[in-house]
Amino acid sequence: MRSTNLPNDAESIITSGAPRPRLTFLGVGPLGGTYxxxxxxLGYEVLGYDVDEGRVAKFNAGELPFYExxxxxxxxxxxANGRLRFTTDIREVAEFGDVHFLCVGTPSRPDSHSADLSYLESCVTTLAPHLDRRCILVGKSTVPVGTSSWVQQLLDEHSPADVEVEVAWSPEFLQESNAVQDVMRPNRVVLAAQSDWAQQLLQAAHKGVYELAAQEDRDVPLVVTDFATAELVKVASNAFLSTKISYINAMADLCEVAGGDVAALARAMGHDDRIGNKFLRAGxxxxxxCLPxxxxxxxxxxxxxxVGESLRFLAEVDEVNTRRRTKAVKLAAELCGRQVGPAGPRLDGLNITVLGATFKPDxxxxxxxxxxxIAARLRNAGASVTVYDPKGMDNARVAQxxxxxxxxLSEAVEGADLICLLTPWEEFRHLDPAALADLVSHRRIxxxxxxxxPQLWRNAGWTYQGMGRGN
Known part of the structure; x- marks a missing residue:
């Protein structure tokens, strides 16, 4: 049930005389730590919580355990100003907070594609017994639709009988590398609550966002809705973006056989306001x-x-995306003059430099x-693979x-038979093909x-191959 008695607009949040609640963020990974x-x-008193003692210690020492x-x-x-600190003590969290934001991970389950809610369950059932006053627990983690009612049941079962605790929902829309701006200056805020009291407290927890927007003369759309819609909006948005990316990648395959240029195609399509040019970069x-x-x-x-049949097309979106990795290895082999057989190419004796290890830049x-x-697949095909990434090499070294x-970078490309630019860091976008020419064994990219x-590199004597752009 959603609140219907309160005005649900940004102006009402700014002019509300409600005091600012104290906020906790449970789970301080890239989501909760950033928030x-x-x-x-934004002026709130904030306590971050995590079970990872090392992560909490780093935060309290002013060190980020991840790059943002x-x-x-x-x-x-x-x-330094005392508005922020971090703890591993769940009792301290319960005593401190008026609004508790759930920011724990919801990865895929090991046995299926369903979301694993075990971290969420553990967080709720650990906190609930220590709650001693009326408060709200707000979901920010990305969850399956219907999760909020389950969380409320957990709270009812595990919190003291004389303490009223309500679930509310406010999904996050953070993009890594732009997360600070996405929190401070969001492109929308979505809220769902069960009662007028919870709705008022939830709005008070977002008052700082709207005060900053008013100071900067910006609009931040506010959507007050039901729980199911609030739970669906993040995954629905990500599925839509995934579909758009896979669509232009499918067009890249068509362009390659038809002699088209997918980059030019995307530009032409993007001028249609109904389509737009974002997420139309083939690669x-x-x-x-998040997205996968x-x-x-x-x-x-x-x-x-x-209703699985209605979303059956998402499986093909996923397949198109996965096939891009196989496609990249095939193109790498062809650039180096290697045959691609039924079992894939053999790249023995080749030195390949991969520029980029992270899933996106910054x-x-x-x-x-x-x-x-792709770097791992190239190695599995027999190549000697060297990787350079501006920020991600420590994490990549653990994973691969x-x-x-x-x-x-200059040392990473020395003696390369092929350079594969796979993460579009700004540093890579401005590479000088002439400067790299004397470092590599073969001018292939x-x-x-x-x-x-493409023309800049070809003019410098390189064999250039893009995705869906012909030869």
Whole structure:
């Protein structure tokens, strides 16, 4: 049930005289850690919680356990002014918070594509017995539709009988490498609550966002809705974006056989306001900790609810995306003059340099990274593979220890028979083909994200191959 008596607009949040609640963020990974520092910057008293003692110790020392652009400054500033701190003590969390945000991970289950809610369950059942006053527990983690009612049942079972605790929901829409801006200056805020009291408290927890928007003369759309819609919006958005990416990658395959240029095709399509040009860059496909698992989890949940046929196309979206990695290895082999047989190519004796290990630029996140997976496939095909990435090599070395990691870039490309640009870092976009020419053994480059100017490289004597752009 949603609140109907309160005005549900941004102006009402700004003018509300409600005091600012104290906020806790349970789970301080890239999601909760970013929110905690940003909301402290917005003027809230904030306590971050995690079971990982090492992570909490790093945060309290002013060190980020992950890379996120601009977050280190906010962390240092708000630790110093006392608005932000971190703990592993769940009792302290219960005593401190008026609004508790659930920010724990919901990865795919090991036995299926369904979301694993075990971390969420553990967090709720650990906190609930220690709650001693009326408060709300707000879901930010990406979950299957219907989760909020289950969380409320857990709270009712495990919290003291005389303490009223309500579930609310406010999904996150953070993009890694832009997460600070996405928290401080969101493109929308979605809220769902069961009662007017919970709705008022939830709005008070977002008042700082709207005050900043008013100061900067910006609009932040507010959507007050039901629980099912609030739970669906993040996975529905990610599935849509995944579909758009796979669509243009499918067009890249068609362009290759028809003699077209998918980059020009995407530009032409993007001028249609109904389509837009975002997420129309053909390449090696999407990865990361959100899009792949959210796509699969949505399809799995639809199947559980009896409407799996309606979302059956998502399986092909996933397949198109996965095939891009195989396609990249095939193109790499062809560039080097190797045959591609039924079992795939053999790349023995080749030195290949892969530029990029993270799933996108400006992050150190290598989860389900197409770049790192392709690097591993090249090695499995017999090549000697050297990897360079500006931020992600430490994480990549743990995930793929059999690859060779070298920096700086100039040393990584020495003696390469082929360079594969697989993560479009700004550093790679501005490479000088003439400067690299004397470092490599052969002037061959596979532009896996169509990030380079083909003519510039060809004029410098390189054999250039993009994705869906012909030869």
């Amino acid at each position: 905690a520092a940003c909301y402290a910057e 652009r601009g977050l280190d400054e906010l962390l240092t500033k708000n630790l 090696i496909g999407f990865g990361g900790g 698992k959210d796509l699969r989890a949505l399809a799995s949940r639809a199947q559980e609810l009896g 992050t150190d996140d290598i989860r389900d990274s197409p770049a790192l997976d 220890p059999n690859l060779t990691y070298v920096k700086p 596979l532009d896996g994200m169509n990030a380079l100017d």
